[in-house]
Amino acid sequence: MNITFNQTVRGVTKANRMQTIETHSRCEALRNLRRWYVVYTKPRSEDIAEEHLERKDIHVFLPKIRECRYSSKGEETKIRPLFPSYLFAHMAYPDDYYTVIWAKGVKRIVGDGTEPIPLDDSVVDFFQKHSEEKGFIQPSPRLQIGDTVRVRNGPLEGLIGIIDGSIDEKGRIKVLMDFLKEGTRVEIPFSYLERH
Numbered sequence: 001m002n003i004t005f006n007q008t009v010r011g012v013t014k015a016n017r018m019q020t021i022e023t024h025s026r027c028e029a030l031r032n033l034r035r036w037y038v039v040y041t042k043p044r045s046e047d048i049a050e051e052h053l054e055r056k057d058i059h060v061f062l063p064k065i066r067e068c069r070y071s072s073k074g075e076e077t078k079i080r081p082l083f084p085s086y087l088f089a090h091m092a093y094p095d096d097y098y099t100v101i102w103a104k105g106v107k108r109i110v111g112d113g114t115e116p117i118p119l120d121d122s123v124v125d126f127f128q129k130h131s132e133e134k135g136f137i138q139p140s141p142r143l144q145i146g147d148t149v150r151v152r153n154g155p156l157e158g159l160i161g162i163i164d165g166s167i168d169e170k171g172r173i174k175v176l177m178d179f180l181k182e183g184t185r186v187e188i189p190f191s192y193l194e195r196h
Contacts, residue, residue: 033092034059035118038110039100046081049105056099059090063127063137082137086110088124143193149175150196151188160196161186 039060041049050060063082081087089100089109093116100109109116131137143149147163156177164185165174172187 033095034090035093036061036088036090036121036124037093037100037116037118039087039089040107040110041085041087041105042107043085045105046085046087047105049103050087052103052105053089053100056103058096058100058103061088061090061124061128062135063088063131064135065137079136082127088119088127090124093118143173143190143195148196149193151175151192152194153192154188156186156188156192161188163193 039049039053046062050062053060064079065082067078067080085107091097091100097109097116100106111117127137143163145163145165149161149163151157151159151161159177161175161177163173164176173190173193174185175188175193177184177186
């Protein structure tokens with residue numbers, strides 16, 4: 001029996017196609033087995049870990065928040081993780097375990113001491129639903145003049161008032177308080193207030 005070069009090539013090509021189909025099927029199965037896990041990162045290394053995990057085809061969700069601070073220079077906006085030193089990784093355990101824990105910036109995957117514990121998908125879905133395209137979580141709407149607020153910190157804690165002015169350069173806001181049936185304007189740090 002003579003086997004020609006073409007028959008050999010066809011046989012190898014067919015075997016390669018079968019191997020490619022098997023590999024594709026395995027990848028699809030892994031995608032279906034992927035769950036969300038909480039990854040603990042090194043301090044201030046969330047962005048580094050996110051970048052390295054994404055390069056290794058591990059889908060990551062890192063919720064962030066824009067934080068406004070007021071100083072003598074005016075309003076400053078800082079972007080920081082919603083959960084410092086934590087991010088969410090969509091991975092298949094145990095197949096992706098070492099890929100994740102050996103990624104730059106990662107310390108460990110949160111678990112019970114013996115193995116990682118997956119999150120319920122609804123937890124990450126909730127954060128993704130309440131975030132913008134790049135993972136920014138929308139804070140509650142800003143307070144406006146005329147809004148009723150409650151003081152949650154400081155010596156006036158628990159009292160109710162109405163916002164009567166905008167935030168000044170020190171981060172304070174004028175609130176009309178009802179003391180002894182007499183309206184009194186008080187300057188209170190913005191961070192001490194919540195919508196009532």
